[in-house]
Amino acid sequence: MTTKTPSKTPLLDKVKVPADLRRLEPSQLRQFADELRAETIDAVSITGGHLGAGLGVVELTTAIHYVFNTPDDRLIWDVGHQCYPHKIITGRRDRIRTLRMGGGLSGFTKRTESEYDPFGAAHSSTSISAGLGMAVARDFLGKNNKVVAVIGDGSMSAGMAYEAMNNAGHLRSRLVVILNDNDMSIAPPVGALSAYLSRLLSSKSYRSLRHLGKEVSSVLPTPLRNAARRAEEYARGMITGGTLFEELGFFYVGPVDGHNLDHLLPVLENVRDADEGPILLHVVTEKGHGYPPAEKAADKLHAVAKFDVVTGAQVKAKSNAPTYTSVFASSLIQEAELDDKIVAITAAMPSGTGLDKFQQRFPERCFDVGIAEQHAVTFAAGLATEGMRPVCAIYSTFLQRGYDQVVHDVAIQKLPVRFMMDRAGLVGSDGQTHAGSFDIPYLGCLPHMVLMAAADEAELRHMVRTSLAIDDAPSAVRFPRGEGEGVTMPERGEILEIGKGRILREGTKIALLSYGTRLNECMKAAELLGARGLSTTVADARFAKPLDNDLVKRLALEHEVLITIEEGSKLGFGAIVLHRLAETGLLDAGVKIRTMTLPDVFQEHDSPIKQYEEAGLDARSIALQALTALGIEAIDLHARG
Template sequence: MADHPATPLLDTVRTPDDLRTLKPSQLRQLSDELREEVISAVGETGGHLGSGLGVVELTTAIHYVFNTPHDRLVWDVGHQCYPHKILTGRRDRIRTLRQGGGLSGFTKRSESEYDPFGAAHSSTSISASLGFAIANKLSGRPEKAIAVIGDGAMSAGMAYEAMNNAEQAGNRLIVILNDNDMSIAPPVGGLSAYLARVVSSSEYLGLRNFAKRVTRKLSPRMHKAAGKAEEYTRGMVTGGTLFEELGFYYVGPVDGHNLEHLIPVLENVRDAEQGPILVHVVTKKGKGYAPAENAADKYHGVKKFDVITGAQAKGPPGPPSYTNVFAKALIAEAERDERICAITAAMPGGTGLDKFEKGFPDRTFDVGIAEQHAVTFAAGLAAQGMRPFCAIYSTFLQRAYDQVVHDVAIQNLPVRFAIDRAGLVGADGATHAGSFDVTYLATLPNFVVMAAADEAELVHMVHTAAEHDTGPIAVRYPRGEGTGVALPETPERLQIGKGRIVREGKKVAILSLGTRLAEALKAADQLEARGLSTTVADLRFAKPLDEELIRKLLTTHEVAVTVEEAAIGGLGAHVLTMASDAGLIDAGLKLRTMRLPDRFQDQDKPEKQYEEAGLNAQHMVETVLKALRWNASGKVEGARA
């Protein structure tokens, strides 16, 4: 374990109450120590690094100026909240980040009173803070609600929907725009800091209100013109016209690393009678740690790393990741077909489309954190004859479900959905688990839903999707490395709705969808050792089902078990419905379904998550034996010869 940095001042701060006893002159040292502690902790655990380092001073200033937790502080996404966790009573557990039973990598209501709203998806902070602010207003409470939202999160429409609705919150709502990449304003310097301090001061605000009262005595037209003149004049200097149009009083830009500038502005904003207010703070991702400053993308999320060199831990070389296999397969399809194009919602690296973009920049579209737009944009491309692949994590595709239904499925448009991170995701926990896509897609008419059992199957399914022009089609695949099978030189176009038999048997049938196939084969070995001949089928398709194959397996085997790394309502539910409609249930069929548990699973190592979910080979064996009424001494009843 790495040596912990010396942090004598930080050691005196357990909660923001302790922080607020410090002198302003001590906050620079505190922030420096806080930054070193974040670097040290993440070096041991891995996790999000660059974003947290960028808000160290901002975190310190907010907790110093505002009366948290009574003033509600809501972090957008929450991946930048490690400094916040250290300052709010969780430092003693900071080296358990993202581990089983440890601290979440995001904000979490059940973890601390200083986390009033849980988040791990983007662009929710203003809406939630507006809820807190209006609740305070309705109950006569004076406390503030502060939303800290990154500039990237401002690419999502939800942020603007909330801002458009925020005016009635008044001065109880403060939005802090953490601008660390978009450069939406001129570089921060002494002049802009001075202007920010002036326009947030009580003297300026009072003068502004006085001017408004005077102009109200004039004609309505002159009053409106005078107000616009004031706003646009200030907007031309500070860059805030857009936010003024949405009903916010804009302050900034402010250097988010200069506490002497930042704290007076936040104090002015805290005490202002006007509102809502947006404070534009400019920060640098990875601030104070050279490797993270120089490669913000590589140090956004990191594995364990050497604090001195910045070198991230590397495991032994293994099979290619599913993401890389998908990217390579899509590139091959695009080389054959100029109609292939790719869309991502601010995740080019995470989905592999950064590699696709190098070869096909004109056919790659990063729409920002705007999954709803991504899906409807893809629908428009498909309607005009293109072959769009919409590559989105399973958990993020949930944000665009209405567009999937209304704009794609109802119109039967051939949008291809590449669903990465399908299934459990280890350290990222419940907020990022891809548990529900089979359920929410396979219920839709016209949809084809595939699940890759290994990386070779993924190559075939990408090709199948590329060639499928009669409606929407999706392929789901997991996070992490493949199984190590050889990749096909030439992809095969799969027959829609047809599975495959991987292993022949007579008594037990395991019907697998996707990633648990290898465990199903292990279970078959264990069952064979007990004298139970076992068939293993890779169904490939959750929709349409291979009804011919399934009917054959259900009627020729004594017990059948469906297995999927997906929530209730997926493959198992569809097979049960098919069996019921066919009258097979009445015939005494022993059919069992295995799926993810009906609860949100916390972060842990993948192998522990699968054990908790009951989706390993041993669990499959136990399910079969229970259906056959076997006990420890052998079968007691219920099996046919």
């Protein structure tokens, strides 16, 4: 007779959706949270992904779903790095080991994935605005559900969060904002006294007494009434902090230990039952909590590859090529060694952009401004006005948040701010929200802007130095996530001639004009076409603006087919080339012109190779485009290399 092995997660096994969780006794929640943490660790060890933030909110996630009636009560996670435990509880445990894989679960909350994800996330500081919109809609529709927005202290560094809080304080709709303070950046350590005060201040009896006090004071003369209000706010501020939030119109409660369920549950119940105005609950947590390798790691294992559960050691494939991010960082450090006016700016992404290395070498010349891209851009503009050489390293998708400042504060004033846009093009497992799809169109339309795209890591080194040599206009360099092509690296970058491309392969029939790292795929496509007897030129544009007019003219006049290839959306580099050809009358020269861009959709997450195949930007698709333009049927066309 075979004995069945006992489950390691007996309570978690009973919970398919939050309604099942609410059937547990409060005394069981500690064990449930431990099982949820273990499941999260095991799942991410297989898939990779964001780990530290999720481990930090295991107890908070458990408590929220236990106290609130989700999904009728709306729960919004800011950014979404921390949402894996939430996904396990909300009916997706059976798919949790497909995280960030093709056809699998998204690494962020997603409306189309579950009714428990009322708002899609991945960019920061949006939760309060979205939650307020839901609360106001609820009031219009005469409903009575709760709205809860969980936002981290990092996301609270962005102005949008305060804009939303200011509006919420004015509208007075019922809204619960949970400030997840996981960096101890706002409050001191919390304990029993703090927990007691939080329960007291959030209790109905205290709120009723406070309401009574307001009623009594309302009949007092205005000076006495104002003095009483200020005294009450001052006393509460002295005990708990939160004066800023009170000034914005929120009733502040906290801080509360976010890992102590005995403290969390009664306070959450109190704020749930509050029947007026917005409330901010301040919860202190620890990233990576409950998993020693994460607790000890400097970044709390924020984002990880597959790893060994016991040791926390990550399993990373060996590479013969450096990453583009590391090449950018080393190139910038090299130039900064020779020029003390070079300064670097990041918006809360020092390691993601490689500027953590720059910061170690030049701590006084590196500025992390927090999640505040708008400020980062205008701060850089101010530095440029005084003769400094600012380099603003921001992901392509995040620079969108500072676009107004790029236009008004940089481009109009023709200030030499250098934008280094990591994660240009498709980004694999991070999917739609992190893809750098739109920077070519949104920067290409701006007067004075110089646009460059690196075809490989050596080109990136050249472009870093080139951008620093441009002192009379803004410039932007785009480069992708991941490893380079493995090319020979120069000791130091060269200063490229502005607006000049290069030809890597000469042909006569077909011209492939690449902008960015699809250049290698173009070379492979040329080989495929050459095997069919079709002589093919391959050129690297290097610059989208100013465009190499002579190169474009030559390619159009000397070839039967001209194809542009880019890792960006429609209306980008290809549109710039078409516009130039139309201006010069070369559209009538008889050349067949095709533009190859990312498709006009938000692509789902997958491996980068599969994403680019799906987008039709691999070697075989490029060759097929050329054959189709020539009216040649494609038979046995297979990519090589």
